[in-house]
Amino acid sequence: MSLKVTLLGTGVGIPQPGRSQPAILVENDHPLLLDCGAGTLMRLDQLGVPIDDLDRVVLTHLHLDHVSDLLALANARYLSELPGLRIFGPSGTDIWWKIIRSVYPNLEKMETSVQELKPMDAVTLAGCDIFAEEAEHSVTALAYRIECQDRILVYSGDTEPSARLAALSQGADLLIHECSFPEPFEVTNHSTPRKLGQVLRNTDVMQILLTHLYPQAQGHEEEMARDVQEITGIPVEVAHDLQMIPL
Numbered sequence: 001m002s003l004k005v006t007l008l009g010t011g012v013g014i015p016q017p018g019r020s021q022p023a024i025l026v027e028n029d030h031p032l033l034l035d036c037g038a039g040t041l042m043r044l045d046q047l048g049v050p051i052d053d054l055d056r057v058v059l060t061h062l063h064l065d066h067v068s069d070l071l072a073l074a075n076a077r078y079l080s081e082l083p084g085l086r087i088f089g090p091s092g093t094d095i096w097w098k099i100i101r102s103v104y105p106n107l108e109k110m111e112t113s114v115q116e117l118k119p120m121d122a123v124t125l126a127g128c129d130i131f132a133e134e135a136e137h138s139v140t141a142l143a144y145r146i147e148c149q150d151r152i153l154v155y156s157g158d159t160e161p162s163a164r165l166a167a168l169s170q171g172a173d174l175l176i177h178e179c180s181f182p183e184p185f186e187v188t189n190h191s192t193p194r195k196l197g198q199v200l201r202n203t204d205v206m207q208i209l210l211t212h213l214y215p216q217a218q219g220h221e222e223e224m225a226r227d228v229q230e231i232t233g234i235p236v237e238v239a240h241d242l243q244m245i246p247l
């Protein structure tokens with residue numbers, strides 16, 4: 001089976017038509033979820049992907065738009081009498097999960113493992129080698145480079161444009177990078193098209209997908225992609241929910 005990447009949610013914490021909250025499904029020899037924001041379970045159901053094998057979740061950070069369906073997934077697995085989750089995330093994930101699950105006796109009964117990752121850590125999961133790197137966000141956040149077979153996917157999570165992430169992306173077949181607002185917004189902790197393009201300018205990447213769009217980006221999708229593409233020379237698209245990319 002070849003590597004398949006599906007954008008389940010390309011939005012943010014503020015509701016908007018057509019974009020649920022961040023989550024990416026990576027299908028190699030075993031499915032893997034990157035982030036699990038609100039709407040993830042519904043999108044999985046729309047795709048016809050059962051939760052049976054969805055026991056591995058890699059979190060970029062603990063902001064609610066990236067984690068809120070993790071509880072729903074854990075509960076759905078409990079109700080379906082499936083084994084508990086294996087959760088990977090930045091430092092703080094362990095205590096966060098302990099507090100959350102302590103409120104729900106059914107989740108307490110499940111065997112859930114949490115492994116915290118630091119920048120430069122590597123883990124092998126679902127047949128993929130996953131490397132963590134520090135993102136530039138308002139809380140501790142990681143970006144991931146995922147090498148499966150001979151394919152490379154990089155996911156930024158939430159971040160300002162960062163030279164570290166550009167280095168992490170070298171040689172990637174697909175870079176899924178957040179681009180929260182169009183020009184001429186000035187923001188911190190997130191990316192905007194021109195600054196992102198400048199940072200990625202000399203990066204050797206086959207294809208860039210922009211995700212994590214705020215409602216303010218509505219109607220500006222084409223110019224956002226064009227702004228990044230003009231500076232980098234790399235093919236760029238704005239992602240949409242349920243978009244599938246075979247790698």
Ligand SMILES: [Zn+2]
Nearest residue numbers: 012063065158
């Ligand atoms: Zn976010």
Ligand SMILES: [Zn+2]
Nearest residue numbers: 061063137158
């Ligand atoms: Zn965030």
